[in-house]
Amino acid sequence: MSDYLTKQLQRYFRYDSFRPGQKEIIGDVLKGCDVLGILPTGSGKSLCYQLPSRLLSDLTVVVSPLISLMVDQVRETKAFHFKEVAALHSLLSYEERTDILTNLHRYKIVYLSPELLQNRQIIGALKKRKVSLFVIDEAHCISQWGHDFRPDYLRLKLAIDLLGNPPLLALSGTVTAEIEQDILEQLERPAMKVHRYPLEQKNIALVVEKLKRNKTKDERLVEILRQKDVPTIIYFSSKQRAEETARLLKEQLPDREIAYYHGDLDPESRLKIQQQFLYDQVEIICATSAFGMGINKPNIRLVIHYHMPPDKESFIQEIGRAARDGKESVSILLFEEGDQQLPFKLIESELPTEQEIRKFLDFLYILHERNEPLPKDYVHVSEMLHIHETKIKLLKFHFETHGIIEDNKVCFDEASWKRTMAKIRQLIDARKRVKQKNVMNMLHYVHSEHCLRQELYKGFQRRTETEKANCCSVCGLSLPDVFKRMDETKKPKTHPEKSWKQRLAKLLEVGE
C-alpha cells in the first residue's frame, strides 16, 4: 500500500515523498474510514484529499469557508495540470453554476461553500454524480467554542446525511483537544480516526517586542526592516492602517518594493500582488488577515504583527506562512500598552446587541403580521435595519434552529419566542465569553515570562522542542544574530538606461 501510494504521488504530483502525516491520513481515507486530520498550515493539507480524489471512482466534495480560498485552491490545482476541479459559490453567475452542475461528470473535485449545501438542486446533482469522499476544510469552524465558528457549518451534518453518508475527511490547522471532541460530536462520528501532528514550526523564532513610550511602532518597524532585506508580511487588523503604513514605508525605504493587500482590492490586483510576492518582485506586504491563505511561498522569512490577532489560532496560522522551505525565520509581535483594547472592542461590535436582537424580532413580527416572507437577500435586510450582515446571518440561523423562521416564513407563538430570546441571549453571551477568553490567551502569550513557544502551543500539543538559544525572546534569542544567519533577497538587476525596445526584446526573449 505504502509503495503504491508513493508511486501515485510521483505519478500525479511529481513529488518524491510524503510530508509527515499525509501518507497515514491518505491510507485511512482510502480504506473508507472517517478521518480528522490536524496538520499545521503549509504542510500540504490539500494533498490529503487531492491524491485520494484521483484514486477514488466518484466525486470528492470539499467544503471550504471562504470563497477567496476556494478560488486560490482551484487556481493552484489547475497549475498542477489537475484540471478536473471546479468551485461552486454564491459569486458565480447563474449560467456558470448551471454549467458546472450539468457537467459534474467532468470533475473529480468540487469545492463548495457551506451555504450552498442547503440548495436542493445542488444536493440532487451531487447525489446523482455520487460522492466518494466528503471533505470539510477548516473543520474547527463547526465548533461554537472555536475561534472561527460559522453557523453554516452546523448544517453540514444534514447535507452529509442527504448525500448518503459518504466517508468524511475533516481537516484543520489548529484544533485544541476540547474542540476536537466537539467536532466529532457535531458530525456524530465518535469513531472518527484522529491524526494529530505537531503544529509547532521549529524554524520560526518567536519574538514579542513591547514598545516603550519613546518609540512608535512605525519607527521600530522601519528599524527592523532596515536591518534585514527579506520577504516579509506585516499583519494589521485594519485595512486603512495597512494601506497607510505601506505608504509610509515606501517613503522611508524607497529602495524596497512594498505593496498592500486587503479584501477591498479588485480581484485582478489581488491576483497580481500575490503573484508579485511569489516572484520576489514585491518584498514587503502590508496586509490584513485576508492575505496568505492558499499562498505557498517557500521563502517568507519574517512575519510581523503590527496588531495583535484576536486568538492564538489565527496567530499560529499567520506565522505559519513563514519558513515553508524549512529555513530559519522569525515572528515579531509588536505590542504597546492599549493594544489589548482593540480586540475586545471588536468582539462587542461583532456580536448582536440586545437592542439589535429586539429590532430584528420587531421586524420579524411585522413580517408575520403582513404575512410576508423574510427577504432572501441579507444585504437588503442589513441595510434596512442598520445591522451588520454577519449579525443578521447569525440571528437568522438561531431563529431557524428554534423554529421561528421556517422556509423563510415567520411562525409566531409568544411563549416560544420568549424562550428562544432567552436562549439566544445565552448563546451570544457564551460566544462572547469564548472570544474574550481567546483574547486573554493571546495576551498571556504577549506577557508570558516563560518560554513563548510553550505558552503558544499549550493546548495544541504536549511538548515543544527547540534549542533554547533559537527559541524565543524570553529564552534569550538575539534578533541581530538570527538576521545575520539569513540570506538577503536577491534582487533582479534592472537596466533602466536601456531603451524600451531593448527592454521589450529582453522581456519577450528575442535577440535584437
Added chain:
Amino acid sequence: MLLEAIILYCLKQIDRERTINSIYHLLLGKPSIQTIQDAHLYGLERFYALYKTLDKRSFAEQVKQLNENSYIEHVSHEHFVVTVKGKTMLEKFDLAKYYWNGMKFHQIDSAFFERLLLFIQVWTNAKNHNFRYIPIVENPKTLHWAKRLFHREPKNYDVRLKQLYEELVRIFDKLPPIYPEMFIRQITTAEKIGLTFEQLANALKKPVSDIRLLHMNYVHFMLEELSAYPKQYPLLSSFVQGLNDATNETTLTNSANITLSYIKRGFPLAEIAKRRKLKLNTIYDHIVEIALHDDNFPIEPFVSREKQDEIFKAAEKLKTRKLKLIKEAVGEDIDYFQIRLALTKRHRSNGEKR
C-alpha cells in the same frame, strides 16, 4: 487631470441640457439607448465606455473638485455649466490629440488586451519550458482562446515571439515613449508579473485615473491601426478576430434584434408590441437603437420627410437637443418617438463625429 478635462469637455458639449449623472453613465458605458443616443447627439461617442471601472464615489469627488476650483458651477441641483476659468483650463488639454474611440471599440478593447497579455505570458513561459504558473487573466473565454491557439503550434514560440516583438515595435514607434513604457510594465512574462494600475500610477507619478485613460488611449490606437492596416500586423490582427465587432449587427441587443426581424417581415409596431408582450415604448426604444446602429435603416415609415424637416428646423432654431423644447416648438402631430428617431438621422447627415 485627464478625467477632469473629459468631464469639463462633456459638460461643455451637453451645455446644461443633461444632468451630471449622464456623463457618469457615458464614461461607464451604460448600455441604455438614452446614453448611447446622447453620446451621438452631443458628439461624445469617443468617451462612451472609456472608463468602465469608474466608481460613483470617485466621479462625485472629481465633480466636487471641479466645483470647488470654480471650473464649473451649479445651475440646478443636477446640472452644471463650465465657467470661463473652466474653458481656459480645458483649452490647455488638447483632447483632440488622443485616439479614444469608445463607441467603436468598447466591446472589444478589454478582450483584445487580455488576449495580448495572456499571449505574452503563455508564450514566454513555453519558451522557458515552464508549464506550472497561474494565468494572469481569469476570463474563461480568453483562456480558452489561448489554449486553442497554443495547441495549434506548441513549438513555434521563437517565431511567434519574434513576430510579436516586431509588430509591437512597429505600432509603438508611432506613439510617444510613455506608452511603450507603460506597456512594458504592465505585461507579465516568464520572468515577472505585470504591475496593477495603482502600481503603475505610483511608478510614473501620475494619478490612477490618468493611467487608466492613457492605457485606453494606446489600446484604442492599436485597434484603429489594426483595423486600418491589418496586413502590416498579421499576428496582432488575429487577436481581434472573433471578438464582437461594434459595427456588426449582432451587437444590437437581442431584444432589438427580434423587433428588427418583425419589422423586416412587415409587422406594424403596435402588433409587434402585442405579440412580444412588450410596451409600445420599448419597441420605440428598439427602433431608435436600430437606427443608431444601421445608417441605412429607413426611418421614413415612422417619421415622414416633412416631419423630419420640421424637427430639424426647430432644433436648429432653438439650438437645443432637449426633446421637451423641440416638442413644444413643433406641431402636435409629432410625438417624442419621432423626434428621437429624426435626431438619429440628423447626426448622420451632418457626418460630424467630433
